[in-house]
Amino acid sequence: MSHSTVPRSRAEAQTTGAAPRAAGPPAGERPGRKPSGRLGLRLRFRRDRTLILMTLPAVVLVLVFNYVPILGNAVAFQEYDPYVGDNGFAAMLRSPWVGLQQFERIFADPAFWDAVRNTLVLFGLQLVLFFPVPIVLALLVNSVVRPRIRAVSQAILYLPHFFSWVLVITVFQQIFGGAGIIAQTLRRHGHEGFDLMTDPGIFKFLVTAEGVWKDAGWGVIVFLAALASVSPDLYEAAAMDGAGRWRRLWHVTLPALRPVIALLLVLRVGDALTVGFEQILLQRDAVGPGAAEVLDTYVWWNGVRNQDFSYAAAAGLIKGLVSVALVLAANKVAHLMGEQGVYKK
């Protein structure tokens, strides 16, 4: 068989033209430098064409479905009419250009500002009420020493992450809805029922609670991994120095979690304007747009429902641009704080 695992010398491998890995370049060579730079372009192509071929399907998919639509954002500067062409592209070529008119309309629309406010409020709520839960749960699970109990509770806590939003919301309906188990029990005992699922006043808390139910358990994984990498020697040394349970938590455990917490915070802030599109869309009708409209559903409503494509694309473009700025800003802050952030400087 050709995949025999008899190791031969690396030098031999290199002379036969196999690409040396960055993992093991000879000492003295700078790691970032491509060792194959001395080969001609044609030779490198012949050597690497299989690799390029393998990458192509993914790259083509990404180019078509992630890059091409960026150009499609041009409709935001048009009065796009889907009926002037046979398909979207043809219609785009024939639609009139209107400059920044769509943006002026958006900024004058009180519903847009409602959506902005709802989005920001939800982001704040999720940050305060959701973000700490996985950390606490991870500390809790980590302190369970019996392996079987640990594995079973992890399996249970991860489970809702794999449920669809449709399912999660339906499950919440069975508990907190007008026909849910709580309202049903109350009514049986002569009390008045209630329906939390259609109450605009508490909708934002409901959305946050659904998020916690679905994903807080899943968030535990990252923190558990960080906790597992803390050397037990640190705890022992701290205990020898007289640090009790809580002081060890404060001075050993939490500092170990700091980089992970910083990274997740950066990611979350960079994604601040995305607060749960599918989740909120599914409940938008039940509570009404006043409380439930966020930027993403605002785009959906105006574009997909009202077929006002240019207007919706403009709103989407605003959101997209602000999001990119947020990602970059969040990373900058992380770098300033001495953390790594999403990408390196």
Next chain:
Amino acid sequence: MSAVVDRTAPERAAPEARWWQAPPRPVWEEKPGRVGVAGKGIVLAGACLAVLFPLWIVVVTSLSTRHTIDEAGGLVVIPEDLTFIAYQELLSGGQVTRAAIVSVCVTLAGTLFSTAVSVLAAYGLSRRGSLGHRWLLMTLLATMFFGAGLIPTYLLVQSLGLTDTYLALVLPSAVSVFNILVLRAFFMGISPELVDSARIDGAGDWRILWQIVVPLSRAVIAVITLFYAVGYWSAWFNASIYLSDQDMMPLQNVMIQLVQKQEAPVGVSQAIKTGQVSGLAIQMAVMVMALLPVAVISPFVQKHFKKGMLTGAVKG
């Protein structure tokens, strides 16, 4: 055989003889107080119960007879004479059966496609210094920082003529760059000597991928496959905007109509009207159908989750 048993037996007996007995603590660690242990136990049990109790209600109600449901005034907590009539009704043809078949097919085909494309791309990008490596990687990475937006994507899918085809449920979200990065990071961790020696023996990249890299990466590929499968199984939004024919809808979309809008599924409504089966049991049965595959499969992949979550995230 006996030699093996002899060698492992004392090891096994020592640290965890019974699963409810805690492994020994290091000498420097204080013995936990009773209140602390009880408190932790209650919180953890409460968290697990918060996940399991709603699922319990859904499953029990789906299995209850019309009589039990009427008696309880709706949802059933304590099971009493169970019946599979709701499932029989749903699976005997009609809207839900068709939707379930659609969901299974889209999930299988989509997962196979996505996983294959991702594994290929991850291997193709796993050798630093190969031609175009930097540019191809950047092309993929950049998409993690921006989204093109819903409307342009919608118009593109329309322009490509994908609306009202199942391709619209697969292609626009077929590759997750994050998953490719996870796989790539794992592939790059495979010992280069192994790959190099195979190359010297004349194996090409296809052969190396299939006979060395993939077998060594089974765990992480399993996790990525699960992620893709769950994504396809849970998806409903693309179907709701790209499909107009109700007969083509996958299970999640039918569930929205059924449970959220309280409509009876086509083909079962007769059975509900004649009182053979409770409408509520039907709704709950659809929910169970949607959650069962996920709940059954994901625990098996659980021990590999950490690998899938972290290898890519940290190394980038």
